[in-house]
Amino acid sequence: MPVPEIFASTVGSASSASLKKPSLQHPPLPSGKAAEEAAAALAPRLFAQAPHSDQEGGFPTEEFGWLRETGLLTAALPIELGGSGLGEPAQALSLLRTLRHIGRGNLAVGRVFEGHVNALLLMQRFGRPQQVAHWAEMAQKGHLFGVWNTEAHDGVTLEPLENGRYRLQGSKTFGSGAGHVTRPLLTAKLPDGGWQMLILPATEQTPALDASFWRPLGMRATASFRVDFTGLEVGSDDLLGHPGDYYRQPWFSGGATRFAAVQLGAAEAIFDETRRFLNALGRTDDPYQRQRLGEMALLVESGNHWLQAAATHEARAADTPNPEASVAHANMVRTAIEEICLRVLPLAERCVGARGLLRPEPFERLHRDLTHYLRQPAPDAAQADVGRFALQNPQLAYRLWHE
Ligand SMILES: Cc1cc2nc3c(=O)[nH]c(=O)nc-3n(C[C@H](O)[C@H](O)[C@H](O)COP(=O)(O)OP(=O)(O)OC[C@H]3O[C@@H](n4cnc5c(N)ncnc54)[C@H](O)[C@@H]3O)c2cc1C
Structure with a gap:
């Protein structure tokens, strides 16, 4: 199938990029769990390919072809519209783990994939039935979605x-x-x-x-x-x-758990690569390396516990909504995972040393990508909101997030 050129009108040094329309409709992945497994299987391929698009103006076009072929680009659609139901509250853990796997493969792919998923969830939540059916059809045809909200003085x-x-x-x-x-x-x-x-x-x-x-x-x-x-x-x-629907809570702030999952994926990749590097050098008996690896393992696994907690919270909130608690909980998840990532980075650098930060080792790219992607809006305001919620609620700590 020919590849239509789009976005031909560019300024600066932008290339006239193109989007490959899909050549085939793929069968949907049958469940959220299947989507999670497909993402896990894809992650090593994404990782191996990541250096090739790591350039200004680059884009992982081939990788999005793989996501499309595996059914991951429609996984966030409801099952009755040909998706995997990954947007259902009951599938929250599978969604977060899917995002984490893509993020550990390639953080840039994870960022764009998360935007695609976010758009599909927003259109399902706020669209009229005919619109939802139309945009679901567009996703089935292979269109890539994204969410563009950030702007400067000359906003839209x-x-x-x-x-x-x-x-x-x-x-x-x-x-x-x-x-x-x-x-x-x-x-x-x-x-x-x-x-x-x-x-x-x-x-x-x-x-x-x-x-x-x-x-x-x-x-x-x-x-x-x-x-x-x-x-x-x-x-x-x-x-x-x-x-005003875009900023409606708890969905607006709640979405932070998704980018946090993608970020955690990069921390996992850094952990896995550090261990591979130390094994390759035969530096696994050193007590300091062991201690650092232990600390990194603890951090990464703590992040996974936060993903689990986020999913548990979302499933419970579907039955007994408490938007304020959901916003505060999501703000804790993103803050905790940001902190985990910020601690994993220097531990890995100390483990691999200057030599490990040379290409073709992946650490310099992983460091650049994660450091930049961790800069999400209003990090301090997010934490302050958790404090405000806790101060305004009388429940003891053991009940604060669980009622
Ligand atoms: C790789 C990447 C991809 C992105 N993709 C998208 C996308 O597809 N769509 C999209 O909409 N956005 C996207 N963004 C933008 C993103 O969502 C955030 O808006 C952006 O990262 C926040 O930028 P910032 O850190 O400069 O934010 P800021 O909000 O400016 O925060 C910087 C610091 O200033 C503080 N601060 C904030 N407001 C004030 C204030 N009024 N006074 C004093 N201090 C303040 C903050 O607390 C923080 O400490 C992307 C960002 C990155 C890095």
């Missing part, structure tokens, strides 16, 4: 036109997968200030990309460019939910 506005359509103006920054995401979910400001989600059919309404924005420390292969939507138009069927 949505102007209603007399013919019932809407005109976009302005830009997003950090648009991960720019040039490859063909159905970006973006947010835009309405004239009355409302914050409206929409899903742009970017194969027809093609934004301009500015790759010169993306000169990062790490995560090069996410292609997180500045994206300019000025002059593009959408119809009312492209609008998702009501103004």
Whole structure:
């Protein structure tokens, strides 16, 4: 099948990227567990391939072909729409573990995959049934979704036109997968200030990309460019939910557990690679190396306990919702996993030493990628929110998160 060129309009040094449309519809993975196992099986392949897209302007196109072929790009759809039901609260642990496996394969792939999953979950939550069916069909056809909310001073506005359509103006920054995401979910400001989600059919309404924005420390292969939507138009069927839905809690903050799972995957990769490196050098009898490995194992496994706790909390909240507690719990998960990752990094560096930080060893890439990806919005505010919740609730600690 020919590969259509999209996003041909670029500025800066952006390449005119293309998205491979799928050649085949794949059978859906039968369950969340199957998705988790498929991701686990794919991780070593992703890891081996990661150096090849690790460049500014690069993108793991081939890897997304693999995700598509295995059914992972539709796994977050409900089973009745051809997915694996990975978005169901009962599947929360499988979802988080799937994200962790992809993250341990390649953090850049994990970041873009998480955006795709997030968009599919948002459209299921806030879309009308016909819209959900339409976007599910687009996912089945292989379209890559993403969520682009971050912006600078020249953010995106949505102007209603007399013919019932809407005109976009302005830009997003950090648009991960720019040039490859063909159905970006973006947010835009309405004239009355409302914050409206929409899903742009970017194969027809093609934004301009500015790759010169993306000169990062790490995560090069996410292609997180500045994206300019000025002059593009959408119809009312492209609008998702009501103004303000994007920030509705507990879903907005709750989503932090997903990026934390991806981050934890990178910490696992660093742990696994450090152990391989020490084994290869025969440096496994040294008591200090053993102590460091022990500390790293404890940290990584603590992260996995947090994923388990996040999934348990989500399943319980589906029966007895407590949005404030869910937000605070998700903020604890992301804070704990950030801290775990920040502690794993220097332990690994001390283990492998300067020689281990030379390519083709993977540590320098893993270090750059994880350090950059750990910078998520408002880390301190997230922790302060946990404190505020605890101060405002009288329950003793053993009941605080469990009622
Ligand atoms: C690899 C990568 C991919 C990304 N992809 C996407 C994407 O696809 N879509 C998307 O929407 N976004 C994306 N982002 C952006 C991301 O979601 C965050 O918005 C971004 O990483 C936060 O940037 P920051 O650390 O500069 O944030 P900031 O919020 O500026 O935080 C930096 C520091 O400033 C502090 N701070 C925040 N506000 C204030 C204030 N008012 N006064 C004083 N201090 C303040 C914070 O607490 C923090 O300590 C991506 C980011 C990365 C790194």
